[in-house]
Amino acid sequence: MLSTMHDHPTLIVPEQVLLPDGVHRGHAVLVDQGLITQVAPVEQLHGSAATRVDLPGRLLMPGFVDAHHHLTQTFGKSLVFGEPSEIFRRVWVPMEQHMDEEAIEVAVQLAAWESLRGGFTTVADAGARIAGDLGQLAEVTERVGVRCVLGFICNDLNGPAVVSSEDEVLAGARRHLDRWHTRETVHPSLAISIPEAATDAVLTSVSSLARDAGVPFQIHLNEHLAAIERSLEATGLRPLERLAQLGALGPELLAAHSTLLTPHEIALLRDSGGAVSYNPVASSWKGNAIAPALLLHELGVRVGLGTDGTRSDAFRLLDAAETAQRFGHSMAVGDSCAGGGWTWLDQGLRGGADAVGLAGRVGEISPGAYADLLVVNTSTPEFVPSWDLPWELVRLANRDQIETVIVHGKVRLVNGQPVDWDGAQLLDRARAVSARVVSSSPIHTIDPSSGEHRSARSGTGARR
Template identity: 55%
Template sequence: MRDLRESLFDQDRMLLVPGRMLLEDGSVVGMGALVENGRFTDVATVADLSARHPDLMAIEMPNYLMMPGFIDSHTHLTQSLGKSLVFGEPSEIFRRIWVPLEGSLDQRMVYLSSKLSALESLRGGFTCAVDAGTRSAGHLDALTTAARETGMRSVIGLICNDLGGAADVPPPNTIIARAEAHLAKYVEDPLVHPSLAISIPEVASDGMLTRVSHMASEAGVIFQTHVNEHLVAVERSLVATGRRPLEHLAHVDALGPHVLIAHSTLVTPAELNMLRDTGTAVAYNPVASVWKGNAIAPALQMAALGIRFGLGTDGTRADGFRLMDAAETLQRAGFGLASGDSSCGGGWLWLDAATRMAADVSGLGAVTGRIAKGFAADFLLVDLNRPEFTPSHDLTWELVRYGNRDQIDGVFTNGKLRLWQGWPVDWDARALLAEIRETTEAAVAAAPITRVHPTADLHRARTLA
């Protein structure tokens, strides 16, 4: 038998027969999938597939789980060059670190940062990521080029702030013209999907919030914004408008099924009802809550109320398995322990929230997130011949609690093998890393970043002194 990687590389038509396949109701044996021209064109039992496609030699992978790729419903592709600068910092880091850093990046640095982020995402099993919009000035093409070159499916937000919060804040008519062009540019793109974004409600006028949200709805794409993430943001909105951020979005008619709210950690019962009644979706970012947040989004309560949500990294760490673990762990620590809930989602909720539910909130529910006929062939091959999965009694729970990115051998998007055992198959990732190591220090040093704490080693030295 040919080497498995060779059998999977650069094939337009493949009949795949894994040991197990993750479908909507759980993992099953005896199933296979036909991949043609970037899509699943037939998903059935191995016997039925062999009968329907006798001309094809099946690629048998008995030790692998074939599962949908993870979808990061909220990230920042142009923050990877400074990702560890925020460790140990107080919560509202976007004003002191991210806006200054992103605003200072030139086109090449935006490209490098985005490509590094996309590489990290693919290594972590994310076949799709939703970028909330770069705050750099005029370099969006560099971001989309980098993501496309890696093969990662991406939803790219265009920042439409008209009151600040970005390096470039043009007049309102220019913002609208740019938004229209952005929506039109990627209509036929197989991997890039457009989106409109406003960083936080406080950096846009009421008219801009309403108009941009409605533009996204009419175009059939998502509108993104960060809401109710930190105490200071809630207070700032109360002072400016007399309403909390989520309440204000409802007041200006900017909520709806096309809206993806990042965080929603500080939500009142009335605001949960707003999310439910408007169909607005939430990106639940558990690692961000641990690293820099003020609260945990009540994801279990959202699930019980029928509020749509998916998992997101917020640019923290790109490992889909560890993200699911964090999602369940925070619900258990924040809510389950006090109520005696020993299940906290039963494992399956977090697997769904990282795949098909995340696809839904990202505006791609009919495109990706499932292994099903007609869907894009965005999937992972997870090696089950590992100690963590031996013996296996409940694979769904095992994926949530024992899974890790080093167990992922194959990462596919649009039917093409992109990574094998953590490294790209058709471009030089090590050359990218070398260039980033050579150039990042100067780029970060030039940005007007303000940190509250020094690095860990310097902090330790000062503490001991």
């Protein structure tokens, strides 16, 4: 019955529903024309003329928000396992620059499907380094069904060379903002890859334009020691300090990573109203440090969770977020609570929504929000017995318990499979296209493959 909910009003009656203040029983959710219109105890909505769908043994919850993704990088995921930090120079840029229209379509479709399978109904793409039109990314995400906050890269530097004028950058940015304002599931954003990829004038102008338009300004910030040292050498300032000096810190900021923050920089973030995408899996795979996400949260800094394109599994991301804070900070001070579970659930939902500029519209079940929803099977050994469902979602849930994924009131996946296009055909196509792209790209990796690593260690080789 959920499969027809986009055609007429539907009253969803789950066993449990996750609302902004926690888990409730005996509540129903009314969905109409892609929006949540009412949330109330079942008896208050019992007389509704909507089609009723009962979901015993199921949790209805909001879809998760991936506050930092790279949709065009999915072909290179396992190429970077074991690689040192700045893989964008050796893998991502060379690969993306050798992707044609077919490769972009297949990569984005694959990434969008994986996101939905993992429970992400909204992803913030931080900007693609491709030669083609971003309209292709928008069209593919719309077709697959994931909601996309689509970043437009506004770099004017390539190394020391100026590649675009400030007027050219701003003209492109304004076209991007104007292009998507009427779309249901595409929301514009502006981006600069890293502070050193833009002149002072462009950093200032682009952040100001994003602020005036009310859209996120995405930028990779204070992620690696190398980037901080380059910034200090070139400007005498750390990357975040440079943005602050230029007036480019504000509520529009969506700073990816921010793993290396001084106390002064934390204060700057708090006072400016900027948001951080805490990407714990990326930190464990290629980082120099863990973002102080729990401290930022307690100080009132806006925090969402992002995958950085690593592994699009929202429940595993929650677990990684809590575990990284526990190992990195809480254990040393005897804080066994480490956020109490709900903190990481909230950052994956409403925190992410706020960070990507969609507060109140995604990441929560409330009247006026988009009907971006997950139906989770709680009649499984992981949830029986159940004593504290928010903690259980952080520690015990996994994506195979997500039975149905709904975006803008339309069912997109059932048991992980698309309902209106051929997933098996995409996988066959992705195998062929990814092989072509990777083999033709000047990718340079440093560490060996797992098999090479095993052989070296079992012999006399000294490679890491």
